[in-house]
Amino acid sequence: MAGRERLSGLAITRRGLIAGAAAGGGLLLAWYVWPRSYSGALEPGAQEHGFGAWLTVDEGGVVTVAVPQLEMGQGVTTLLPQIVAMEMGAAWGQVAVAPVPPNGAQANIPLAAKWAPLWSALPDLAGEPDSFLANRFARSEPFAATAGGSTLAAFESDCRAAGAAARAMLAMAAAERWDVAWEECEVAEGIVTHGQRRARFGELAAEAARMTPPDPPPLRPQAPMEEPLPGDVPASSAYPRLDLPAKVDGSFPFAGDIRLPGMVYVSIRHGAWGMRELVGFEEEAARGLGLVALVRSKFWLAAVADSWWKADRALDRLRPRFAGPGGVESDAVETTLGEALERTDVERLTVLGDTEAMQTPTLTRRYDIAPALHAPVETASATALYRDGRLQLWIASQAPAAARRVAAKAIGLSERDVAIYPVAAGGSFDARLESMHAIEAALIAREVGRPVQLTWPRGEEFKAVPPRTPAAIALSARLDPNTDRQPVAWRAKLAMPATMREFGARLFDDRTVEAAIEAAAGEADPLACEGAVPPYAIPNVVVDHAPVTIDLPTTRMRGNSAAYTGFATECFLDELAEIAGRDPLLYRLSLLGQDARAATVLRAAARLGEWDGGVEGTSQGLALIRMAFGEARGFIACVAQARLGEGGVRVDRLSAVADIGRIPNLDLARQQIEGGLIFGLSLATGASAVYRDGMPENRRLGALMLPTLGDTPDLRVDFLASEEAPFDPGELGVAVAPPAIANALHAATGLRFRRLPLLSEGL
Template sequence: MAITRRGLLAGAAAGGGLVVAWWLVPRTYRTPLVAARGEHVFGAWLKIAADGVVTVAVPQLEMGQGITTILPQIVAYELGADWRQIAVEPAPVSGVYANIPLAQQWLALWDSHFTGLSPASDDLLATRFAQSNRFNATAGGTSLAAYEIPCREAAAAARAMLAQAAAARWGVSWEECEVENGLVTQGVNRATFGELAEEAAGYTPPDPPPLKPEPPREKPLPADVDAAPAFPRIDLPSKVDGSHRFAGDVRLPGMVFASIRHGPADGSELESFDTKALAGIRGLKGIVESKRWLAVAADTWWSAEAALAAMKPRFRTTAPVNSADIAARLDTLLTAGEAHVIAETGFGGDALQRVDIGRRYEVEPAYAAPIETATATARFEDGRLDLWMATQAPEQARLAAARAIGIATEKVALYPTPAGGSFDARLEHDHAIEIALIAKELGRPVQLVWPRRDELIRARPRAPYWMLLGAQLAKGAPGTPGGAIEAMRVRVATPPSAREFGQRLFGNRTTMAAIRDTAGKADPLAVAGAVPPYKIPAVMVEHIPADIGLPVGRVRGNSWGPTIFAIESFIDEIAAKSKREPLSFRMSMLGGDVRLAACLQRAAQLAEWDGGLDQSGQGLACARLGEGPDAPRIACVATARQGEGGVRVVRLSAAVDIGRIVNHDIAKQQIEGGLVFGIGIALGNAVRLRGGLPEEAGEAALGLPTLADCPEMRVQFMASDAAAADPGELGAVVAPPAIANALYSATGLRLRRLPLLSDGI
């Protein structure tokens, strides 16, 4: 459906049309930046001070992925600034920083009624939603897609304004001026940004902004070359010396510290606690009781935590969640549950006349478990709430906090802080609600830090996945290899996790209400990645929405992790059954995807691939995250060796195509970090639930990899002219199947459950 002015006006007669028309009309926003003394504002993205410092506003949460370097780098490149004069500040919440690509990705989560009318109408609806709701969430690898062009345009406009100011001084045309390394020059004339900033701020830039001919780009380096980065991370020095300020570093006059206890994650209610046990514990400042949690504030967090331990709060639950019950439920649904067809290619399910090979794969719930547990600081005075916290969705956190204590959203000021890791955990805002209630109840500034136990109890893990894959294979002619896949069927039993998450984030629904509201609904986002990247004549993907009683959410890799684990393990099993070499078998099915083929070949070269022969210890996997031409790609070879204490992964060799590379150093960090995250998913421990609570709740229970567990990693980026893509998920989703295939090669045992060693070998 094409939306036109005539159509909108005609729709007014149907009632409400004028309101719809008003909502759809694009709006402009004044700059939300505020200049400090000596600073001058240049639009919504940057300020230039009299001393030449260029401060860039970053509307995305820094959680280790380097966004507070990448966006300023883009501005510095387009502006012609010296990297040493760049500073950063968090952008205030504003519609001008709307993350439209993410709103498009999640359109079905915030508006399930009007999606799919037409690409144009979906884009328009997403734009208006993101702008009107000040939606600048950090997720889905959308930062560059959302903000690179606005950053470049703002910087190009400021560059032109600086050139105009200089040209007026020198009596020349501004097009004659060059702007580079923090200086504006023309012949023998030269001036610094600081000298020109005040005059330049008054000029009107040309429309459209004069962008440089080429976007920022760095050439890929060989895997074994470790060159100094052209744009070192801005946050690195403060993280090294300990001065980087997280939410837990905020200090306010008269502030107290709070800890908290939550009940099991299935809607439990606080039943009792023993206040008499507090005798002898010093520095207590207050107890705040809620329906589902209990918090204590004290002079120190340790005193508050000791008080909670002594009080032994008890929670009542009607239907406690157990891991064994979840597995049994998924097991039943996988074969007997009602399935919804999510995707069909070729002749779809009709093409599968027989099942020559069928395999089942199981993926346990996975927890984000960032180093920094949920932390927030708040002050409630004169009907206003000041909130310091790390959040991937700041406006949604503001809304939730305001509703919790019954004030207008405009009465909440949120000061974003960086996160000590997130892996999508900080898309949830439970701690924003809790700190608002605690601060209002106590009437003084307070800082809340969740214990690790409560981070696991209250966190929503990535959903469990039970998957059944079947394939029909071609019979090879005499003298030719068989095993070509003619048709494939993928059945996935998992909760509609994306819809459930959307109900919490956008609908402000409680945990259990979100589960009830989405029960039985098909969820394409929950099975993303189940369509293989290969040219298979017929594929059908079915989703069986599972109600498991356990709240689930987003964790790094999201649905791509489980589905790619199953697909790449299954492809390896078919190759073994057909006596086909795993690399050439994959290459034969790639069709026209030359980019993924190049990644496979390069990864094999890096690893000195020997064909994955028995006992070689090498395993291969690849992934393409998306269907569009600019989807990022990765191939990885894992090498495992028998050693003291069992089989160890000794090397991961990865070839990556993320299109144009903006910052090679940060991209490599993201891939390496993702590979380590994937090692934790593959070789860590499953969190077992009994009575809705983890059987073990400390960091050690997760079995996360230590530095000693990290193998040699060789990462090679491919030269590419595709649009720049985010590398953050790639390593996390490709490492588990590569490791599973390597362990099969090393031991002859096929492990089909994640974590791979959850049931032992």
């Protein structure tokens, strides 16, 4: 376990070298046995010296930081090393990165606690990050999933402690040489100084690694924090992304870039939802195609060849046939959701104030959410080598412990005999929380006896990854004529599958898609309904879940529940403001009560977006989103300028202001908000699936109505200065863009759009 892949400001390794070394056991870190002492997965290499679980220092001065999270575009391979470097006093140019597999020392305990209802029989006891049950589960699993904006909550304090301990140890080594007190030494830019004496990290590494750090570590007074400069102020980051040069020149390795000696390539075909069982194919057509092998399973057929193109074209000629009880139909799903909205046997998830306050609602509106496809640039890909009763698996996974477990189970191995090599993902949006391709690659590798690389075609990615859940949401409000027609009672009723429980049954219990649907049937799902309580001071609020069982499996997607609950809430608020005859901005501000952070964000967004009242003809719309993870809260408000143009919705400008607490890296935060706004735009205009006979009608990226470069609006993003707990910004923009755009279209056309995507119901 000595080698590892590194991303560094000093050197970027080419794809071929990384892949070749990986085949021989170098550069990429793997593990066969879970660490028992939770010492971490980062082991020093030649001329390197370990400083706990998080970092090593080599004799040339390179500081290598372990990153237990999947890099999928969000910049985690910059964020965590930056926190270590700032606390340690390392120069940014000497920092490298080692992606490491999950281990007990670097477990995502806060996310395990949040998802306790999905794995624990005692979720109330396991639901706090400091609970014994969450800690034990996360460390023993080990659970290091990359999801839910949990990276800072899970790892910032540990990274700071690791950097501070290493800084103290280096100062101790220098102080021993100079016969001074180590507390008198200064550590900055990779150098320890005392008066005129200087020593570089590399010179001190061997001695420092033997020192015993103080307990607790001597943290710097200020946590990592950058000033939130306005978006139009040019500034260069002191901590530019470590992966950026390699991504620009094409040398950054993704899952599909792995190359092993003697490797063959695999394409695959799956059945449709409801028609999953493979019942036959044109076996005679396989002759003369030059295939290495054909591998069939109950639910798929895979072709193996010396090129992926040959394997994929062969499957077209083989014409696999699938059968089942009947393919999923979108019309039937929508009917089921609508019927559920009429049910009275609902699960009450939230009660604030008086449940009898609703009486006769002033207004009730229904909002419909279509199932949405993740559509990452890189489709599911995994490389596997089975030899001598052991499996090696190169895979980009947001839940690598689960991928390892299901791959081992699929081919009858102990988990001790399966090694995972963590590889970056070319996008995910939570699609890589699913592990079906890990199972398939393992089975095919065992059958073929050679290194195999499985890559799903785009159509299979759309077909076989469960979509974000469809939903029907009914919102009701009673307005008080004596308070400028403000809502005094609010009810949200969500008809949808227990999608998070279904996802959890696959992730934690290794259920099949059918078994997971059955396990979640009829269950209330608070995690799936997060965000349904509006971010306003409404005295009486209830949230009801009408659980629905459909044959279409569902899963998480970037933005998660806030992407549909926020859409319904903010569109409904605009309708209430219209009934009250109020400016949508002033109406919202009047409802924010004592929430100063939300009000400040809303006012700042209105100034940035040059809000002019949102009345008909202005083409402006407004939305506000509040999210929380543990004690951290994030706020974003957006003013959209949109219209109907040639080809559909045209969004000219999105102006957003966010309060995400203390900001460790402003560039990363801005990238996340901007990327989230574009992702939210894609959900507003397309990205959805209509299922016919179990198949999504759209099988290509070009058919999803995703925004192109020419469709990208002018983006204006600002942040508010704050010293509150840092909140991950990755999902805020996703949730705020669709309702802001929908409200802008109302201002432009006078029409209300109550479906996602917005033009799916026609005009």
